[in-house]
Amino acid sequence: xxxxxxxxxxxxxxxxxxxxxxxxxxxxxxxxxxxxxxxxxxxxxxxxxxxxxxxxxxxxxxxxxxxxxxxxxxxxxxxxxxxxxxxxxxxxxxxxxxxxxxxxxxxxxxxxxx
Amino acid sequence: xxxxxxxxxxxxxxxxxxxxxxxxxxxxxxxxxxxxxxxxxxxxxxxxxxxxxxxxxxxxxxxxxxxxxxxxxxxxxxxxxxxxxxxxxxxxxxxxxxxxxxxxxxxxxxx
Numbered sequence: 001x002x003x004x005x006x007x008x009x010x011x012x013x014x015x016x017x018x019x020x021x022x023x024x025x026x027x028x029x030x031x032x033x034x035x036x037x038x039x040x041x042x043x044x045x046x047x048x049x050x051x052x053x054x055x056x057x058x059x060x061x062x063x064x065x066x067x068x069x070x071x072x073x074x075x076x077x078x079x080x081x082x083x084x085x086x087x088x089x090x091x092x093x094x095x096x097x098x099x100x101x102x103x104x105x106x107x108x109x110x111x112x113x114x
Numbered sequence: 115x116x117x118x119x120x121x122x123x124x125x126x127x128x129x130x131x132x133x134x135x136x137x138x139x140x141x142x143x144x145x146x147x148x149x150x151x152x153x154x155x156x157x158x159x160x161x162x163x164x165x166x167x168x169x170x171x172x173x174x175x176x177x178x179x180x181x182x183x184x185x186x187x188x189x190x191x192x193x194x195x196x197x198x199x200x201x202x203x204x205x206x207x208x209x210x211x212x213x214x215x216x217x218x219x220x221x222x223x224x225x
Contacts, residue, residue, distance in 0.1 A: 004157075033212070043158070043203065043215040056212060091157050098210055102148065105157030 002026075004106035006092050012112045018080040021109045024073055025094030033103060034067055034077050035091040043091075049075065050098065082113045116141040118206050120216025127194050128224050135219045137204035138186040144206040147180060147187045148213070152201045162189070194223045 005024040013019055025032045033048040047057040049069045057067070064083070069075040079086055089110050093103040117140040127133045139147075145166035150158035164171045164178045164187065171178050175194075180187040187206075191198055201220050205213040 042217045045212050048212055093157075101146070102160055102163065103213065105150075105159065107155075108157050 004092055004094055004104055006090075006106035006109050008109060009107065010110050010112075012114065013082055014114055015083055016081045017113075018078065019082045019086075019111060019113075021077040021090050021092075021111070023075045023077070023092030023106060025075070025092070026096075026104055027073070029094035029096045029104075030072070031095040031098050031103075032069060032075050033093040033095070034075070035093065035105075037089045037091060037108070046077070079111075082111075084113045087111055087113050116144060116206055116208070116211065116214040118204060118214050118216045120204050120219060122219060123217065124220045124222070126222045126224060129194060129196060131194055133191045133194050133198070133221055133223075135189045135202055135204070135221070136186060137188070137206075137216050138184075139206040139214075140185065141206070141208055142182075142185065143208040144185075145209070146207050146213075147178070148205050149176075149178060149189050150203040150205065150215075152203065152218075154200075158203055191221075194221075196223050196225050199223045 007022045031050050034046040036044045046059045047067045052069045067077045089108045091105050091108045093105045095103045120137045148163035151161045152158040162176050162178050164180050175192045177190040201218045203218050204216045207213045
């Protein structure tokens with residue numbers, strides 16, 4: 001099994017640009033989660049999907065952030081326009097049985113906004 | 115909502131000694147408590163978890179204990195090795211609510 005796949009692994013962009021992060025969950029998993037990790041705030045849940053449907057997006061910081069899951073094998077997290085304070089590591093995770101069960105994390109995307 | 119506190123934030127031990135990391139949670143309805151290990155440049159990896167119907171679970175050198183009355187749970191690593199050096203996160207959730215993570219403990223095992 002390839003595990004959760006994220007791309008790109010690193011992204012450097014200028015303030016105001018659009019950023020799109022991509023995630024492929026583990027095949028057969030029906031829940032997908034987007035997290036943001038910073039030194040100051042730790043691991044924060046941004047949004048999670050169950051069977052491709054967004055269930056809880058209360059962690060999405062602003063309207064500049066949006067996430068989609070068009071099918072069971074692909075999800076995107078978009079930031080438009082990006083700001084320097086969005087610099088962080090963004091993780092995608094998937095779970096077979098729901099949010100309170102074993103979650104498997106991808107390697108993360110390190111985003112730097114200058 | 116749930117709040118998870120984790121202590122200590124950093125921990126240094128000599129190789130071969132034991133390491134203990136403690137977490138407290140606020141929601142008495144929480145019933146799932148996983149522990150994750152994050153190595154530099156990688157995503158968190160689940161190493162052990164426990165559910166509220168048991169008080170202790172062990173997997174080789176790693177054990178987790180749960181005290182539901184006091185609402186705290188702990189990770190115990192025995193015979194520590196340099197490869198145990200990493201950041202460890204505890205988390206808690208109940209039913210269909212998402213995991214809430216502690217702030218993490220940076221463990222350094224000194225050879």
